[in-house]
Amino acid sequence: MARNKFPVHTTLSSDAVKILERYEKELGAKNLVLEKALMSLDSSKFKSKIDTNNIDKAIKRINTGVAGLDDMLEGGVPEGFSVVVTGPPGTGKTTLCMQFLMEGVRNDEKCLFFSFEERIQQLIQHFMRFGWDIGKHIDDGYLEIFGMSPLSFEEIGEIIDAYKPKRIVFDSLNMVTDPSEFRKSLSWRTLHKQLKAKNITSFLITEKEHGIETKSYDTYDFLGDGIIFLDQIQANEVEPNLTPVMAVRKMRATRVDTSPQPFRFTDKGISKYRTVNLTASKLQERMNMHHSASSHEPGY
Template identity: 55%
Template sequence: MRAKHPIHTTISTEAIRVLERYEKELGAKNTVLERALLNMDKLRFKAKLDTTRMETHIKRISTGIPGLDNLLEGGIPKGFLITLTGPPGTGKTTLAMQFLLEGTEHHEKCLLFSYEEDIKQLVKHCTRFGWDIGKYLNDGYLEVFGITRLTPEEIIDVIEAFKPERIVFDSINVFADTHNLRHTPSWRNVLKTIKTREITTIIVTEKRHGLEKREYDDYDFMSDGIIFLDKTTLSEFDTYKTYVLAIQKMRATKTDETPKPIKFTEKGIEFYKQLHLPGEKETRQRTTNPLNPRTHR
């Protein structure tokens, strides 16, 4: 018996076997089934091509933090969801705003959902570092929703209308618990929208502990990366605490999890180059505290 010839020669061998079995049982040619199998083959091939592109090309987004991009092979991979976490008063809001303003400086549309501060408080916070967010609001590169209680459906509407390249949720603990964020269909649709549009996103969360504990919550597990901010002493002889940043996780990126000292300047967060934490090679004489002991959000 001669083998049947498919309508298109691109149909796979496996699909041909399925087609021949059903045609034998039906006793006639099944064009509908043949076309369906062909379309399935095309979808499988397309998926393989898409996966190849993702693995071979990773576009990275600058964080706006001097020194941090160097620790991330050039920046956060585009479209990643990052958890920015740590105890209260460690600079999470400041870092998140620097991330957004770095985007606006390059004419990227950025979106902030702030669940703890209204717009007036946010402007005052930014003014401390010389950031004129009013300019970016007026220019249309930044949209801010302060102390907002938008539904997940409304958040999706805002994202689809504004088409941002960067989003910050600060602090998301106030608005959605981890169960809702991961399992509620409406919130899953928010995350799906963000991922589909490849919007680089930071979700700010609060921790009740510092780096001394290695405890993770569902926010950490659902994200592509974790940046942890904390305050700690540099040595057993120090009586003051220094602000530090640790990259605990970043997919598709080689990272060093060792906490790095940071400082708050008139321009925002920067890295110290001369300071070392316990466990690192000491290359300096012990100095007086270079930091202003202010608490930062």
């Protein structure tokens, strides 16, 4: 009687069959053959090469909803990125992030907002200032807001699994973890891995004690795929009012101009200036002058 060429399983790949046949000749006993063959198959995956031809070279970008900012980012933030939105208090970080979520809602994307320091009533009032119909978006199932959130990162992960959002905002990380311990946290690394695996674009708000002219970074900054810094600076000696500015300090896979760009608060949120009367170069010159003067102050 003819011997079956595929004694174990007829649906095995040709590579698997070759391995089985080779070890069957060497070892004879079926249990030893299977054990050795399976070990070989398991180790072979470490030798495989990445097929770069099958990787999509086009980067899908997500609109931020902030007029002018997308122009600074080749059309938007790369999908699935974690972007740190940082700066001193009161510079518009929460407003920018809310706009980011509202843009998602307009595109029928589910969005989550986790605040660790504001009550939900305050957050909704903040949203409503700019004419955003939060109640409707929540009722329609496109937005969920968690205010003064006592949730752990593990519980947040469970919410993400159930809700399946495309955009998330965390406000702010300083309230829930110390920067020096943040990246070492197993619970955060697990959550961050989940965000990446699900291709969720997230904005992570953090607080800075220094202004944009100071070149200093913390652990949160190194974590992010991108950094957007918001601040207010005095544009000239004559004008006493401070000018809101934003600078894209970092954005992977994107050509960026890191110089500060002036923006304004409107009744519909944040909008980057498109006028030429206050250019980025003038702001950069002003910042350099301020930084130079500070660095030459005598230390007492």
